Amino acid sequence: MAETLVDVQHLRKEFGGTVAVADVSFTAQRGEIVGVLGANGAGKTTTIQILLGLIKPTSGNVKIFGKDLEHHRIEILQRANFSSAYTGLPSNLKVWENMLIFSKIYGVKNHREKTNELLEMFEIAHLRNKITGHLSSGESTRVNLCKALLNDPELLMLDEPTASLDPDIADKVRKLLRRIQSEQQITMVYTSHNMRDVEEVCDRVLFMHKGRIIAEGTPQQVKDRFNQKSLEDVFISVARGGDVLAASEKEAT
Numbered sequence: 001m002a003e004t005l006v007d008v009q010h011l012r013k014e015f016g017g018t019v020a021v022a023d024v025s026f027t028a029q030r031g032e033i034v035g036v037l038g039a040n041g042a043g044k045t046t047t048i049q050i051l052l053g054l055i056k057p058t059s060g061n062v063k064i065f066g067k068d069l070e071h072h073r074i075e076i077l078q079r080a081n082f083s084s085a086y087t088g089l090p091s092n093l094k095v096w097e098n099m100l101i102f103s104k105i106y107g108v109k110n111h112r113e114k115t116n117e118l119l120e121m122f123e124i125a126h127l128r129n130k131i132t133g134h135l136s137s138g139e140s141t142r143v144n145l146c147k148a149l150l151n152d153p154e155l156l157m158l159d160e161p162t163a164s165l166d167p168d169i170a171d172k173v174r175k176l177l178r179r180i181q182s183e184q185q186i187t188m189v190y191t192s193h194n195m196r197d198v199e200e201v202c203d204r205v206l207f208m209h210k211g212r213i214i215a216e217g218t219p220q221q222v223k224d225r226f227n228q229k230s231l232e233d234v235f236i237s238v239a240r241g242g243d244v245l246a247a248s249e250k251e252a253t
């Protein structure tokens with residue numbers, strides 16, 4: 001039976017006069033990869049940061065693992081992790097030192113084996129003695145993903161995880177994430193501007209526009225709803241406003 005791992009209800013976040021998230025509600029079931037799409041400024045990162053307990057919502061509720069995030073933050077975060085193309089690890093440490101420190105923070109028992117296994121999996125074992133700040137962005141993205149898997153998270157939040165990867169590595173990372181998901185039933189909330197990522201990796205997508213979810217479903221359902229051939233076409237139509245969005249809003253009312 002499906003188990004709701006993430007339950008977000010009427011989330012709203014204002015920063016001064018800016019409404020970053022207007023009214024967002026969604027759920028993610030155990031083992032599901034949920035893609036969050038939308039133009040720059042749509043509210044994706046803000047939503048992820050709220051789910052991580054990094055910022056407090058202005059209003060709304062978040063339940064993860066059936067527990068209220070506000071009151072069970074530490075317990076919840078021990079069973080989750082995140083990776084972002086834009087938040088780096090301490091840059092003056094070597095890769096293995098970063099992995100060791102995060103292993104200690106997470107209390108990973110077999111940390112040497114775990115670190116080796118992850119570095120091998122992401123094809124970066126040869127970088128273990130490099131200073132993290134000297135890595136290319138694609139290399140540090142992969143170190144970040146290794147860090148995010150150290151504690152065997154049940155929930156993984158990924159903010160543009162393939163943003164700086166070359167097409168070959170991005171393809172490998174997509175396949176790896178799918179493999180990890182199917183082997184370990186990890187639930188993922190995944191933002192990306194890469195529609196190929198989304199089509200290939202995500203079971204379900206949430207289309208955000210100006211702080212709201214305007215469409216939700218499998219990639220195919222979203223394409224059908226907007227009467228477009230590809231998610232990229234849906235994206236462009238929504239970003240440029242116009243008839244597609246108007247039609248969708250009409251349908252939603």
Ligand SMILES: Nc1ncnc2c1ncn2[C@@H]1O[C@H](COP(=O)(O)OP(=O)(O)OP(=O)(O)O)[C@@H](O)[C@H]1O
Pocket residue numbers: 015018019020021038039040041042043044045046047
């Ligand atoms: N700390 C902040 N203070 C003020 N405004 C903020 C803050 N964080 C985000 N915003 C604003 O909230 C809105 C949503 O930002 P957010 O980073 O969530 O968008 P996004 O969907 O992740 O965009 P992108 O695709 O560019 O990463 C933007 O208008 C942004 O300027």
Ligand SMILES: [Mg+2]
Pocket residue numbers: 044045046159
């Ligand atoms: Mg963002």
